[in-house]
Amino acid sequence: MSATSRPVSLQFLGAAGTVTGSRFLVTAGPSRLLVDCGMFQGDRALRRRNWAPFPVPPDRIDAVLLTHAHLDHTGWLPRLVRQGFAGPVFCSPWTARVAPIVLRDAAHLQEEDARHAAGHGYSRHREPLPLFDTADADRAVALLRPVPFHRDRLVAPGLTVRLQPAGHILGSATVRVRAGDRSLGFSGDLGRDDHPLLAGPDPAPAVDAMVVESTYGDRAHPPRDPERLAAPIRRALARGGVVIIPAFAIDRTEVLLMALRDLMSGGALPVVPVFVDSPMALAAMQVYRQAVRDGAPEIRPGIRALPADPFDPGDLRLASTAHESARLNDPPAPCILLSASGMATGGRVVHHLAALAPDPRNLILLPGYQVAGTRGRSLRDGARALKMYGGYVPVRAEVVGVGDMSAHADADGLVAWLKGAPAAPRTCYVVHGEPAASAALAARIDRELGWCAVTPRDAERVLV
Template sequence: MASGHVSLQFLGATGTVTGSRFLVGADRVRLLVDCGMFQGERSLRRRNWVPFPVPVTGLDAVVVTHSHLDHVGWLPRLVRQGFAGPVYCSTWTAQVAPIVLRDAAHLQEEDARYASRRGYSRHPDPQPLFDSADAEKAIGLLRPVPYHHEQAVAPGVAVCLTPAGHILGSSIARVTVGARSLGFSGDLGRDDHPLLTGPEPAPGVDAMVVESTYGNRLHPPRDLERLAAPIRRALARGGVVVIPAFAIDRTEVLLMALRELMTAGRLPPVPVFVDSPMALAALQVYRQAVRDGAPEIRPEIRTRSTDPFDPGELRLASTAEESARLNEPRSPCILVSASGMATGGRVVHHLAHLAPEPRNLILLPGFQVAGTRGRALLDGARTLKMYGGYVPVRAEVVGVDDLSAHADAGGLLAWLKTAPAPPRTCYVVHGEPPASAALAERIDRELGWCAVTPRDGERVLV
């Protein structure tokens, strides 16, 4: 039975929006909340190779808030280091996370083989961070937990998950350790998400850990014309629209927006290709959630008789051969491919072929982490490095935040206000330093809470 002091250690997502890992400890109990990969700058990516700072065999369990790579993607590496305990998550995360982990392992293996074949790695025998066997072992550890159910996860430790409205299966986690409690926002969604219901209220806890991806920004009111206008321009000049999109949720929301625009005649009815094995697998899960009437899906979507994800000429590129043909489309079209920040996946091949052509458009529909190709494009890069060489960027580049699935600064503050009582301390994480600092300052000024941006590796008592 856990008793005495309860500690919280920040092992990622401090000073950056990736690598979420939070270690909760009490007596001999150790619980890891989220197990994400670091993405972006090389210095961050190198941290994925650093061994876990405590013996992984001493971890009782892992809780993951949702299935994005920066929250779940390091699980196979944890398994490779010897972890074999349960991984608790929501019911739909247990359906989506295997897609993400298998794809991540495939990309790790593929990149290692490609680097070896092309000789652009600094290592004579490039190795993947983890492989498919590690991913399958991690998938075998997933333990789905229904929302609002108090689940014992270790002696004296329980977790309760509630919907976060960010992606299908995303959760807010309340961890109870003896008489102490901790809340983890995970990634919070928006109340106006077109597919999912909004996040449920914040729990009353002693310590709150809240994300701050958009902690210093406000989303403009949703206006699909910001999406439609650049697409119309590109199609009118005979170009191809390349959209690097996260395979989970962003692709589905994007398809819904394109359907709305084409149905209303605001975009011409051109073919829309989805070229990402992970996105295609996720699309099946999202369609199943709609068919099953999952409570997370908005009621007006659940009651539709038509496929909400088909703009009219939806075409799914399943094979590598179909993907390769999309590098040289014969007519104007829209090409949606992962990854969302162009760090890997099929979209990198498409950018290599299509970025040099001025009539094309590269549309970036969401947050781009510093150090990624997506961020470089947003910042005006005229060349992109990929596969050991450089490619010129002559295509038009446009960023659109309307499809972001993250709550903005106002949404984060509004969510925190729903807590039944203030926490002793609110820890602001998962944001670039200016965003985290701005949100912490607003929490202090507007809510009167003790708000802190923790240091990497810092350990505090709850």
């Protein structure tokens, strides 16, 4: 059978019916390529899926391709390696710099959470174990293979990929996969044309099948308004409070620091100490600073022209050690505290919330999407108590969500990106969204673009 006549299939092994756990298996003859290898986040049912064996023997997967470094697209890679995968992991050059930070931090948190659960007795398991450990993460990092943008790369027999900038975080990519005379496109997480730090995404490719995310598939972002961020912070600082921001360590921390810099330098906010307490965020900030210094094409030219550090609001303080982090459970007020994780699922921010959420002077600011089942989502939905470390903590602090800080394209941006493709695909598969968001985007694609758009089922397999 010739390469062009081999059947090409696509199987949805995550991010179908949910906004997390992106994993898409492309099979062309004997070759298998896994596009993204994300961890499931959210409620217990989703998190338990991380412990299930992979549906395909990992040692029979030829290669993995990462669209970007976020945990819901890369975080299961060390577990895949633990189960036997040893092939190359292709990604953009900047993702190859950022992903090791994410994976090693995730392994550290897995180990730390298992130790904490064992020491405090709140696990259901007699000896709680991490999903993966630092050795697994190190083995996964050793498999990373950088692929420049805009160049074709053979990744397995009969399978060629091309990456283009997605404008979501540093290194993020949209992907075209060619298999003989068939082609597939993957949006990954698509960025915004008005991202304050990164250039917007490249146009969509012409493909036979398109896989598009739908995180914000049923809504439009409000216009960017600095006062939406400034007003609640100003209130909290005026009452002598602490502003706690659960911030994604990659990109969101940098964008927030830039916004705070503009607000403080312009007089909209007083200059107060701004603490960054996340080892991953601190490491990522160094990579972003390097990208700015190097004049990386993904960075907006205006950022490269700034004379000073774009990430210093004026009184930036970095908490590097566990001791420095512990001291921030009783920080000098007023101040602003940025700490990961962005949905308060783990990391140092959980300790800070336990200490600071009960004080009504304080503010918990949520600057991004909050997956159902996470502490961040509970806060956004008005929870008056949060469960953490086996017990409940009252929430008396003010809680505010800021919707215009997202680095995801909204519904308008997704449709505009798809519309820019040189030709319509035969089928557009809408994934990586909560069911209502995915269904709304699929209906809009059908209505406005006239494309066949569907929301695939989990584990569904289709021919391309």
